[in-house]
Amino acid sequence: MDTTLKLKINNLPQLFAALQSRGYTTVGPTLRDEAIVYDRIDSADELPIGWTDEQAPATYRLKKRDDNAYFGFNATPQSWKRYLYPPQRKLFSIKKNGKSLELLEEKDSNVKYAFIGVRSCELNAIMVQDKVFNSNEYKDDSYNSIRKNLFIAAVNCTQAGETCFCVSMKTGPKARSSFDLALTEVLTENEHYFVVEIGSENGASIMAQVDAAAVNENEIEEADKIIRQTESTMKRSMETADLPELLSENLEHPHWDEVAKRCLTCGNCTMVCPTCFCSTVEDVTDLAGQNAERFRRWDSCFTMDFSKVAGGSFRISPKSRYRQWLTHKLSSWVEQFGTSGCVGCGRCITWCPVGIDITAEVQAIRGVETQSEGSFGQQKGV
Amino acid sequence: MQLQDLTESLHKHPFLSNMDDELLKTLTSCASNVVLPEGARLFGEGEDAKTFYLIRSGRVALEIQAGERGQIRIQTVGPGEVLGWSWLISPYRWHFDAYAVEQVHAFAIDATCLRTKCETDHHFGYEMLRRFSEVLERRLEATRLQLLDVYGSAATGGENY
Amino acid sequence: MIETTLENKTEIKSSMVPALATIRRAIWETDDTFTLLIDPPADGNAFAFKPGQFNMVYAFGVGESAISISSDPAKPNMLAHTIHRVGTVTSTLSKLKRGDMIGLRGPFGAGWPVEEAVGKDVCITAGGIGLAPLRPVIYSLVRQREKFGRIIILYGARSPLDLLYRVELEQWSKLPNTEVIVTVDRGDSSWKGHIGVVTNLFSYIKMDSRSTLVMVCGPEVMMKYTVEELQRRGLSQEQIYISMERNMKCGIGLCGHCQFGPKFICKDGPVFRLPEVHHLLDKKEI
Known part of the structure; x- marks a missing residue:
């Protein structure tokens, strides 16, 4: 079978049907609450056909397109993270019986998700979280139980969002690996189709159930051209050379104070980030105090409680909390997991209520560093 | 104890380590060897600071009369350490009471004698001040740490603890 | 060889789910600090640990706290945790009596260098x-x-x-x-x-x-x-x-709370050789 196929737009529903016939719950982008969100969708009709989003620092709004593109938009408010690593998960229930306790472990999910429309940056984010949850002696079993059954239909980006910077992070706009299928939407005056690249046996076997034709050189070139155009029109970028060292050597840089004046420590960036993985636990009991449950839920390093020990919090100032987030994401993450924690999706820029731009903050630290290298260089390691 | 022996044993005290022989001799002329029984009172708050001590063995407790809180024991000084610096700073009066917690062997240094030497021999005076500043700095640092009350029950553990 | 055998290590069901253990005795060490002597989780195995390791100790319905093990590693049949009463979890634990049950996850973390100390x-x-x-x-x-x-x-x-x-x-x-x-x-x-x-x-x-x-x-x-x-x-x-001590929610390097620069105190520590962390000790609010 060919590794690249042409799927006409009218046959896209067959892909949904094929996946569902194999027991997959199909999840993809759809319109909800004046945004394009990832949700369970049962058919291609539920895709945000003809819609796009306008994004900028602290700005997100929907806009009608002048065509009928199915995937003509950029990063959704929330990433796929919430499916693989749900915001809240029960760990166990426990019952009191006189003096003794009885514990009931929550079973791992056996849900089979098919993600339709995973962007390259998000695919990279999933690979980052794969490392996070598997780099230890102790793995995250619940993550892995969902991840191992996952079907990924990636979609290559046909336009660059205003807050996107995947090109500089080398994470997009084209999906390179770790997908089952990768679709590029081509919409010309005469034709509307997907160039489908098959990335796994499972992907091939699904496509065998779908009416797809051979693809010709011109059609492949057309798809590539669109992706190249996305690449060349992406305005935002982050300079990653020596970034981990730059940040770890500049923990006392005056710019952290500058960011702290703007940062509200709301934690939005951590919630929308597709790689942020911090969690806390929560205990609840019934009124009689006989039954209790324990939950794990997402947490944010921007809260004061996050670093709290018996004697107090280690990170009290907003400055230290922003610094923790940024240096973890771009610097210590590399030492911990062998990869950056940032994939350039730009969500933290769009969803920061005051429009703090991670690329600009990095540039500011880099900028002062290079401008007054003499005096600042001497402060290193103080 | 012969003066020569005294100089030698003084030399072994950490406070005087690596001190120039000449200077050490100057100091020796103001020093004597003392043994204080357990419970002995070395000096008292408000008294003239006539003598200070280089402790060789045993332990001395410093106490302060804290009004209605009674007598508070704030510090102990042990082997290798210096007891007292009020002799160095006008009006040369002790701020604490000092008691031997156990039998104490020490060098007692005549403060008036030493002050005179310091005045007449500035080289010697500088050396003394230099060594004392170091002791003072360490004491101050320790006092700050003590002030932090690091083991105190700043019990703000809250829900998570 | 130093006797800290880990062969009989208690099987942990799932890293986030505690095993249940029974209090044998509670001893007050000071006004606000007590030691719980604990029969290890009742699955027949000894609870082997290395000096310096900790457990996540769960108090029914209230929460969990990272607490170092303070008993003798050569006597894995009776665990001890010495606990400072400072918050709700430790207060709850302080009220437990013989026969009461708690949850334990662990032992976690890197311990003290007992092997390296031989001959020194x-x-x-x-x-x-x-x-x-x-x-x-x-x-x-x-x-x-x-x-x-x-x-x-x-x-x-x-x-x-x-x-x-x-x-x-x-x-x-x-x-x-x-x-x-x-x-x-x-x-x-x-x-x-x-x-x-x-x-x-x-x-x-x-x-x-x-x-x-x-x-x-x-x-x-x-x-x-x-x-x-x-x-x-x-x-x-x-x-x-x-x-070192930091806030811990999981004890196994997954919750992110205990980070100190690139280190996870829970799994890279809590015991560190000084050069690993020294450069960050003087920095504020790391």
Whole structure:
């Protein structure tokens, strides 16, 4: 079978049907609450056909397109993270019986998700979280139980969002690996189709159930051209050379104070980030105090409680909390997991209520560093 | 104890380590060897600071009369350490009471004698001040740490603890 | 070989789900600190651990706290946790009686370098509750006394009434070539021991700066001052180990809370050789 196929737009529903016939719950982008969100969708009709989003620092709004593109938009408010690593998960229930306790472990999910429309940056984010949850002696079993059954239909980006910077992070706009299928939407005056690249046996076997034709050189070139155009029109970028060292050597840089004046420590960036993985636990009991449950839920390093020990919090100032987030994401993450924690999706820029731009903050630290290298260089390691 | 022996044993005290022989001799002329029984009172708050001590063995407790809180024991000084610096700073009066917690062997240094030497021999005076500043700095640092009350029950553990 | 066998390690069902264990006895050490003696999880296996490791201790319906193990690693049939009552979890734990049950996850983390200490002098420096995570090391050293050089135990507490393990400190001080020096921040006339900070105690011992391995545990400020003092006395950073504390929710490197720069205190520590973390100790709010 060919590794690249042409799927006409009218046959896209067959892909949904094929996946569902194999027991997959199909999840993809759809319109909800004046945004394009990832949700369970049962058919291609539920895709945000003809819609796009306008994004900028602290700005997100929907806009009608002048065509009928199915995937003509950029990063959704929330990433796929919430499916693989749900915001809240029960760990166990426990019952009191006189003096003794009885514990009931929550079973791992056996849900089979098919993600339709995973962007390259998000695919990279999933690979980052794969490392996070598997780099230890102790793995995250619940993550892995969902991840191992996952079907990924990636979609290559046909336009660059205003807050996107995947090109500089080398994470997009084209999906390179770790997908089952990768679709590029081509919409010309005469034709509307997907160039489908098959990335796994499972992907091939699904496509065998779908009416797809051979693809010709011109059609492949057309798809590539669109992706190249996305690449060349992406305005935002982050300079990653020596970034981990730059940040770890500049923990006392005056710019952290500058960011702290703007940062509200709301934690939005951590919630929308597709790689942020911090969690806390929560205990609840019934009124009689006989039954209790324990939950794990997402947490944010921007809260004061996050670093709290018996004697107090280690990170009290907003400055230290922003610094923790940024240096973890771009610097210590590399030492911990062998990869950056940032994939350039730009969500933290769009969803920061005051429009703090991670690329600009990095540039500011880099900028002062290079401008007054003499005096600042001497402060290193103080 | 012969003066020569005294100089030698003084030399072994950490406070005087690596001190120039000449200077050490100057100091020796103001020093004597003392043994204080357990419970002995070395000096008292408000008294003239006539003598200070280089402790060789045993332990001395410093106490302060804290009004209605009674007598508070704030510090102990042990082997290798210096007891007292009020002799160095006008009006040369002790701020604490000092008691031997156990039998104490020490060098007692005549403060008036030493002050005179310091005045007449500035080289010697500088050396003394230099060594004392170091002791003072360490004491101050320790006092700050003590002030932090690091083991105190700043019990703000809250829900998570 | 040092006897800290891990072959009979208790199987952990799932890393986030505790095993249930029963309190055998609760002992009040001071006004606000108590030791729980615990029968290990009832699955027949011994609960093997390394000195310096910790458990996540779960109090029914209230929560979980990371608490170091303070018992003898050679006696894995009875666990001990010495706990400072400072919040809701520890208050709940403080009310437990014989026969009550708790949840345990662990043992987690990197322990003290007992193997590395063989043939060397060992200086244990503890402040406050910091003596608890060091007690298993002391047990291990004492059990095989001949394998180690001089043993020095320096311990600082707030007041005489706050001293932990007084009977054992007394016993250890009587062992050959072993010194125990205790100091308190505040004393009264009835206290005949040292008064002053724990760093002062280094003046009273003549430590061989080349052949001594130092293990330090206490509040972070106390450890910072201790480390400074040790370096002033000619010890290299490689000879110094410290045990750190941070907020922990999982204990297994997944929740992100305990990060200290690139380190996860829970799995890379809590015990660190000083050079691993020293460059960050002086930085604020890391």
